[in-house]
Amino acid sequence: MTQENQLNRILAASLVVICLIATIVGGTQPLRGSIRMEAARGGERIQVVSLEGTIGAARGSGLVGLPASPLEQLRDAVEDSSVKAVLLRINSPGGTVGSSQELYRAITALHAVDKPVIAILEDVAASGGYYVASAADKIYANPGTLTGSIGVIISGLSFGELLERYGVEPQTFKTGEFKDILSPFRSPTPQERQLLQELVDSTLDQFIQDVARGRQHLPEAGAEEILDAQMIARRQSLDEARVRQLADGRIFTGAQALEVGLVDALGGYSEAVEDLRLMTGDPSLSPEGEADTFQRALRRLLSQGVATAGQGLGLARWFEGQEARGIPAVPLLWMAPEWALR
Numbered sequence: 049m050t051q052e053n054q055l056n057r058i059l060a061a062s063l064v065v066i067c068l069i070a071t072i073v074g075g076t077q078p079l080r081g082s083i084r085m086e087a088a089r090g091g092e093r094i095q096v097v098s099l100e101g102t103i104g105a106a107r108g109s110g111l112v113g114l115p116a117s118p119l120e121q122l123r124d125a126v127e128d129s130s131v132k133a134v135l136l137r138i139n140s141p142g143g144t145v146g147s148s149q150e151l152y153r154a155i156t157a158l159h160a161v162d163k164p165v166i167a168i169l170e171d172v173a174a175s176g177g178y179y180v181a182s183a184a185d186k187i188y189a190n191p192g193t194l195t196g197s198i199g200v201i202i203s204g205l206s207f208g209e210l211l212e213r214y215g216v217e218p219q220t221f222k223t224g225e226f227k228d229i230l231s232p233f234r235s236p237t238p239q240e241r242q243l244l245q246e247l248v249d250s251t252l253d254q255f256i257q258d259v260a261r262g263r264q265h266l267p268e269a270g271a272e273e274i275l276d277a278q279m280i281a282r283r284q285s286l287d288e289a290r291v292r293q294l295a296d297g298r299i300f301t302g303a304q305a306l307e308v309g310l311v312d313a314l315g316g317y318s319e320a321v322e323d324l325r326l327m328t329g330d331p332s333l334s335p336e337g338e339a340d341t342f343q344r345a346l347r348r349l350l351s352q353g354v355a356t357a358g359q360g361l362g363l364a365r366w367f368e369g370q371e372a373r374g375i376p377a378v379p380l381l382w383m384a385p386e387w388a389l390r
C-alpha cells in the first residue's frame with residue numbers, strides 16, 4: 049500500500065469520526081427549521097454567515113449539527129425578525145456564475161428589509177467571492193487579502209492530434225452544430241470560438257454591472273455612521289466604466305483594493321461588529337451564527353476538497369452535495385488557472 053493510499057484512508061477514517069461526533073453533538077441542538085424558536089430564546093442578534101471554499105450549487109447538509117449553506121442562512125435572515133444585521137465572512141476563490149449571483153441577490157434582499165450587511169474578506173475573496181461581497185453595505189479586508197480577479201475565462205484541452213498519432217479515432221453523434229463544443233477530441237471551429245467569446249463577454253458585462261451597482265449603493269440608514277466622505281467618494285467613482293478598467297482579471301491585495309475603491313476599509317471582525325451596532329442603533333447586539341469552531345472547521349475541511357479521492361470524496365459528496373465535488377467542467381467565477389471565469 050502506497051503512502052498516498054494510507055493517507056487517504058486516514059483522512060477518510062478521520063472524517064467518519066468527525067461526522068459521528070457532529071451527529072451526537074447536533075442531536076442535542078434544535079433543527080434549523082426551528083429558527084424562530086431559537087430567536088425567541090436568544091433575542092435580537094447579528095447573524096454571522098461564513099462563505100468558504102468553492103461557490104457552487106451548495107445545499108445544506110442533511111446531517112444534524114452541521115450549519116445550513118450560506119445561501120440558506122442569508123435567506124433565513126431575511127425572514128427572521130430576531131436577525132437585525134448580517135456579518136458575512138468570505139474566504140473563497142469563487143465558483144459558478146449562477147450561484148455567485150444568487151448569493152448577491154440574497155444580500156440585496158436583506159437591503160430591501162432594512163437589514164445591513166457588512167462583508168469581511170479574509171485570506172481570499174476573489175472573482176465570485178468578490179462578486180458576492182460587492183453587494184454588501186461595507187467591505188472590510190486585511191492588507192494582505194487577495195481579492196479582485198474580475199474577469200471571465202473559459203479554457204479546455206484538445207488532444208485530438210495525440211489520439212490520431214496512436215490511431216485512436218473518436219466518434220461523436222450530436223443533435224446540433226455546437227453540442228460538443230469544447231470537445232477535447234478536436235480544436236474549436238471559428239464559429240465556436242465566436243460563440244464562446246460572446247458568452248464570456250456577456251458574463252463579464254453582468255459581473256461589471258453588479259459590482260458597479262453594489263459599490264454605488266449606499267445604505268438607506270446609517271451610512272454616515274460607517275462611511276466617511278472619502279469612502280463614499282471612492283464608491284461613487286466605481287461606475288461601470290471604471291469597474292471595466294479594473295476587470296482585466298488582475299488580483300489586488302486588500303491594501304491595493306482599498307486604493308481603487310473595491311473595499312472600504314482595512315479591518316476585520318471587531319470593526320464590522322461595531323459598525324453593525326452603529327447602523328442598527330443597538331449597541332447591545334451580539335454576533336451569533338457559526339461561532340462554533342468545530343462546525344466552521346468541518347465546513348472548511350469539506351469545502352476545500354481535502355477528500356479528493358476514494359472514500360473521502362464519497363463522504364464529502366454525502367455531506368455537502370455539490371459544494372465539495374471540485375471544479376466542474378462549466379464556466380466559473382474562480383481565481384484558478386483553468387476552467388475558470390475570472
